[in-house]
Amino acid sequence: MRKATARAGSNIAFIKYWGAADPALNLPLNGSISMTLAHVHTTTTVEWAPRGERPVDTIVLNGLPLAPAQAERLVAHLDRIRALAGVDHRARVVSVNNFPTGAGIASSASGFAALTVAACRALDLDLSPTQLSALARRGSGSACRSLFGGFVEWRQGSSDADSVAAPLFPPDHWELWDLVAVVDRQEKPVSSAQGHRLAHTSPLLEGRLRQVDGWLAQVREAIAQRDIHSLGTVAELDALAMHSVMMTSTPSLLYWQPGTVAVLHAARAWRAQGIPVYFTIDAGPNVHLLCPADQVSALRERLASVPGVEQVIASGPGPGPQLLDAHLF
Amino acid sequence: MRKATARAGSNIAFIKYWGAADPALNLPLNGSISMTLAHVHTTTTVEWAPRGERPVDTIVLNGLPLAPAQAERLVAHLDRIRALAGVDHRARVVSVNNFPTGAGIASSASGFAALTVAACRALDLDLSPTQLSALARRGSGSACRSLFGGFVEWRQGSSDADSVAAPLFPPDHWELWDLVAVVDRQEKPVSSAQGHRLAHTSPLLEGRLRQVDGWLAQVREAIAQRDIHSLGTVAELDALAMHSVMMTSTPSLLYWQPGTVAVLHAARAWRAQGIPVYFTIDAGPNVHLLCPADQVSALRERLASVPGVEQVIASGPGPGPQLLDAHLF
Numbered sequence: 001m002r003k004a005t006a007r008a009g010s011n012i013a014f015i016k017y018w019g020a021a022d023p024a025l026n027l028p029l030n031g032s033i034s035m036t037l038a039h040v041h042t043t044t045t046v047e048w049a050p051r052g053e054r055p056v057d058t059i060v061l062n063g064l065p066l067a068p069a070q071a072e073r074l075v076a077h078l079d080r081i082r083a084l085a086g087v088d089h090r091a092r093v094v095s096v097n098n099f100p101t102g103a104g105i106a107s108s109a110s111g112f113a114a115l116t117v118a119a120c121r122a123l124d125l126d127l128s129p130t131q132l133s134a135l136a137r138r139g140s141g142s143a144c145r146s147l148f149g150g151f152v153e154w155r156q157g158s159s160d161a162d163s164v165a166a167p168l169f170p171p172d173h174w175e176l177w178d179l180v181a182v183v184d185r186q187e188k189p190v191s192s193a194q195g196h197r198l199a200h201t202s203p204l205l206e207g208r209l210r211q212v213d214g215w216l217a218q219v220r221e222a223i224a225q226r227d228i229h230s231l232g233t234v235a236e237l238d239a240l241a242m243h244s245v246m247m248t249s250t251p252s253l254l255y256w257q258p259g260t261v262a263v264l265h266a267a268r269a270w271r272a273q274g275i276p277v278y279f280t281i282d283a284g285p286n287v288h289l290l291c292p293a294d295q296v297s298a299l300r301e302r303l304a305s306v307p308g309v310e311q312v313i314a315s316g317p318g319p320g321p322q323l324l325d326a327h328l329f
Numbered sequence: 330m331r332k333a334t335a336r337a338g339s340n341i342a343f344i345k346y347w348g349a350a351d352p353a354l355n356l357p358l359n360g361s362i363s364m365t366l367a368h369v370h371t372t373t374t375v376e377w378a379p380r381g382e383r384p385v386d387t388i389v390l391n392g393l394p395l396a397p398a399q400a401e402r403l404v405a406h407l408d409r410i411r412a413l414a415g416v417d418h419r420a421r422v423v424s425v426n427n428f429p430t431g432a433g434i435a436s437s438a439s440g441f442a443a444l445t446v447a448a449c450r451a452l453d454l455d456l457s458p459t460q461l462s463a464l465a466r467r468g469s470g471s472a473c474r475s476l477f478g479g480f481v482e483w484r485q486g487s488s489d490a491d492s493v494a495a496p497l498f499p500p501d502h503w504e505l506w507d508l509v510a511v512v513d514r515q516e517k518p519v520s521s522a523q524g525h526r527l528a529h530t531s532p533l534l535e536g537r538l539r540q541v542d543g544w545l546a547q548v549r550e551a552i553a554q555r556d557i558h559s560l561g562t563v564a565e566l567d568a569l570a571m572h573s574v575m576m577t578s579t580p581s582l583l584y585w586q587p588g589t590v591a592v593l594h595a596a597r598a599w600r601a602q603g604i605p606v607y608f609t610i611d612a613g614p615n616v617h618l619l620c621p622a623d624q625v626s627a628l629r630e631r632l633a634s635v636p637g638v639e640q641v642i643a644s645g646p647g648p649g650p651q652l653l654d655a656h657l658f
Contacts, residue, residue: 204573207536237577244533244573248566254594258587258637265583308587 003047004122008113008146008321010040010099012178012288014219014235014280015212016242017141017154019199026141027163029199030212031156033219034145037178038171038318042107044095044114046122054090061095073193077115077139084135085123093119099313100185108192112139113146117321129320133164141196149319151223153216171317174226175293181303182311183259184285190253192283198249208241232278232290239280246283257285259308266306275299332376333451337442337475337650339369339428341507341617343548343564343609344541345571346470346483348528355470356492358528359541360485362548363474366507367500367647371436373424373443375451383419390424402522406444406468413464414452422448428642429514437521441468442475446650458649462493470525478648480552482545500646503555504622510632511640512588513614519582521612527578537570561607561619568609575612586614588637595635604628 011034019029057075059066066074078091093115097107116136120127127135129147137144137154144164145152150171157163199205215234222231246253260281267279267289277291277299291299296314303312340363348358386404388395395403407420422444426436445465449456456464458476466473466483473493474481479500486492528534544563551560575582589610596608596618606620606628620628625643632641 202536203540204533204536204570207531207533211532236581237579240573240576240581241533244569244577247569248573250566252565252569254590254597256590257594258591261583261585261590262587265586268583 002122002124003045004118005043005045005324006114006117006121006321007041007043007324008110008117009036009038009149009318010042010107010110011036011142011145011152012280013142013145013282014231015215015238016282018196018242018245018283019205020141020196023197025160025163026137027158027160028141028154028156029205030209031154031216032142032145033151033153033168033216033223034142035151035176035178035317036146036149036171036320037315039315040099040110040180040313041318042095042097042110042114043324044093044111044118046115046118047092048087048089048122049092051087051089054092057091057093059093059095062097073139074115077112078119080135080138081116081119081123081125085125087123091119099180100182108140109142109146112136112143113321115139116143116147117323121323130164130166134160137163140193147320150317153220168220169223171319173317174223175316176228177291177293177296177314177316179289179291179296179299179303180313181259181263181287181289181306181309182313183263183287183308184257185310188255188284195246195249195253195283198251198253199245201250202245202248204241204244204248208238208245211241212238228276228278228290228292232276235280235290236278243281255281255284257308259306260285260287262306262308263287263289263303266302270299270302331451331453332374333447334372334374334653335443335446335450335650336370336372336653337439337446338366338478338647339371339436339439340365340471340474340481341609341619342471342474342611343560344544344567345611347525347571347574347612348534348538349470349525352526354489354492355466356487356489357470357483357485358534359538360483360545361471361474362480362482362497362545362552363471364480364505364507364646365475365478365500365649366644368644369428369439369509369642370647371424371426371439371443372653373422373440373447375444375447376421377416377418377451378421380416380418383421386420386422388422388424391426402468403444406441407448409464409467410445410448410452410454414454416452420448428509429511437469438471438475441465441472442650444468445472445476446652450652459493459495463489466492469522476649479646482549497549498552500648502646503552504645505557506620506622506625506643506645508618508620508625508628508632509642510588510592510616510618510635510638511642512592512616512637513586514639517584517613524575524578524582524612527580527582528574530579531574531577533570533577534574537567537574540570541567557605557607557619557621561605564609564619565607572610584610584613586637588635589614589616591635591637592616592618592632595631599628599631
C-alpha cells in the first residue's frame with residue numbers, strides 16, 4: 001500500500017485556453033500564459049490499495065463521496081496512471097479545495113495537478129515535471145500549467161509529449177495579485193470540458209485565434225517588465241474575446257451573471273480614478289482582478305461593496321506542487 | 330414660413346447595423362433587417378423661419394433646448410436638407426420621444442426619420458420614400474429603416490443612393506411583438522455614432538461580417554414563414570456577435586448592465602419552459618424580447634419581477650412615418 005499527499009495551486013490565465021484541437025488528448029487550439037496562485041489550492045491524498053483489495057476507486061471531494069458519474073473523469077485519469085505504472089490497484093482519493101468548486105475558479109486545474117502528483121508519487125513513478133505536466137493536461141487542459149510555480153506558459157504543441165507547460169518566471173519575480181470576486185458559488189451549468197468542444201461552432205473563434213500569438217508575446221514582455229498596464233490591457237481583451245466565443249457558440253454559453261457585469265464596470269471605473277487594476281474572467285461568472293500587491297487591501301474593501309459580490313479571495317503568485325507527505329511501504 | 334409635424338416609429342433590428350464602411354455617409358459594413366415599432370416613436374415638428382429671421386437653428390428635445398454641442402448632428406442634418414432645397418432658412422425643431430432617450434432604444438432612428446420627413450415636407454421638397462430613406466441614413470444609419478412600416482431591410486449598398494431601406498412585409502403580416510426591458514434609463518456613455526467608427530478595431534468583426542449574408546437570408550425566410558424560433562435563434566446570435574465586437578473594440582464598449590444579464594438568463598429560462606421568447610440587444614443596456622402577440626401580457630408580468638428591470642415598453646409592428654399636420658404658407 002502506497003500513499004502520498006500533494007498540494008497544487010490553481011492558476012489564473014492572462015491568455016486563456018479555450019477550444020480543443022484534440023478533445024481526447026486535450027491539445028489546445030492556442031497557447032496560454034498563467035500565474036500559479038499561492039493561496040487558492042487543492043490538497044489531494046491518494047492511497048493505492050493492495051492489489052485486489054478494493055473493487056473500485058473511491059473519491060471524496062470536499063468531504064463528500066462522488067457518485068460514479070461525477071467520478072468518471074477522475075477515474076479515467078487514475079486509469080492513465082495505472083497504465084503508465086503497469087498496475088491495476090484501485091485508489092482512495094481524498095481531495096479538498098480551499099475555494100468554491102466549479103464556479104470559474106480553476107478547480108480542475110489545481111485538482112488534476114494535485115491528483116497527478118500525488119497518484120504518481122504514491123506509485124513511485126519517476127516522471128519529470130514536464131512529463132507530469134503532459135499527464136495532468138490529459139485530466140484537464142489548464143492543469144498542465146499548475147505543475148509549475150510563478151508565471152507559466154503552456155505552449156500549444158501538437159502532440160501529447162510537446163503540449164506542455166514551462167515556467168517563464170518564478171513566483172518572486174513579481175508580486176502581482178489576483179482578487180477573485182465571487183458572484184456565484186453554484187456549479188456552472190456547462191463545464192469547461194464540454195465547452196471546449198463547442199468553440200469551433202462560434203463564428204468568432206477564428207478572429208480570436210488569429211490574435212493569440214501576438215497577445216502571448218505582449219504578455220511575456222509585460223511580465224518580464226512587470227508592466228501591469230500592458231498585461232492588463234491584453235488580459236481584458238482576451239477574456240472578452242473568449243467570452244465572445246462562448247456566447248456565440250451553439251448552444252450559446254453565457255457564463256456571466258449580473259454581478260459579473262457589475263464588477264467589470266467597477267474595475268474600469270476604479271481604473272479611471274488611477275488605480276492600476278484590470279479584470280479577467282475564466283469559464284464562469286466570477287471576476288478576477290489583477291493588481292499590484294500594494295492595492296490589494298484597498299481593492300478588497302471596494303469589491304466587498306459592489307452589488308452581487310459574495311466573497312473576495314486574494315492570492316499572489318505561488319509555488320508549483322508540493323508533496324506534504326509521502327509514505328512508501 | 331413653413332411648418333410640418335411627422336411621427337416615425339423606432340425600429341428593432343433582428344440583424345444589426347454595426348460598423349460603418351463610410352462614416353461620413355453612414356454606409357454600413359453589412360445589411361440589416363428590422364421591424365418598425367407602432368408604439369415607440371418620435372414626433373417632430375419643424376418650423377422653417379422666414380429667411381434671415383433666426384440667426385441659428387433651435388432644437389427642443391423632450392421639452393429641453395439642446396446646447397449647441399448636442400445639437401450639432403441635427404443641425405448638420407438640417408444643413409443637408411437646406412442644401413437639397415437650395416435655401417438658408419433656420420429652423421425651430423421640437424421633438425418628443427415617447428420612450429427614454431439614448432439607452433439602446435433607437436431614438437436616433439425614429440428621431441432622424443421624423444426630422445427628415447417633417448423638415449422636407451415643410452420645405453415642400455418632393456422626395457420619394459427611398460430618397461427620404463437615403464437622406465435619413467445620413468443623419469443616423471438605422472433611421473433609413475424607420476422610413477418604412479412593418480418588416481424592413483436595409484440593403485448594404487455601396488453609395489449614397491443605393492444604401493437604402495425597402496419594405497419586406499407590411500405591419501399586418503405578422504403580429505410579432507417587442508417587449509423592451511428597460512434596465513437603465515441613462516444616456517449611454519459612448520453613442521452608436523462613435524461606436525460605429527470603432528468596429529474595425531475588433532479582432533472579431535470579420536467573423537461576424539462573414540456570417541451576415543446567411544443570417545439575413547434566414548431572417549427573411551423566418552419572417553415570411555412567421556417562424557419565431559428561426560427568427561429568434563439568429564437574432565440572439567447576431568446580437569451577441571455584435572456585442573462581442575463592441576466589447577473587444579479598442580476602447581472596449583461594454584454596454585451591458587447587471588440587469589441586462591438578468592434578463593438574458595430569464596428569457597432563456599422561460600424558453601426552456603416552452604415560452605416562445607428570444608432576446609436581442611441594441612447598442613445599449615436594455616433588452617428587447619421578441620414574442621408572438623399572445624405572450625405579451627404574461628411576459629410583461631414576468632419581466633417586471635426580474636431584478637433590475639425598471640420599466641417594460643411593448644410594441645407590435647407599426648406603420649411608416651405619418652404626417653400629423655402640415656401647414657404650408
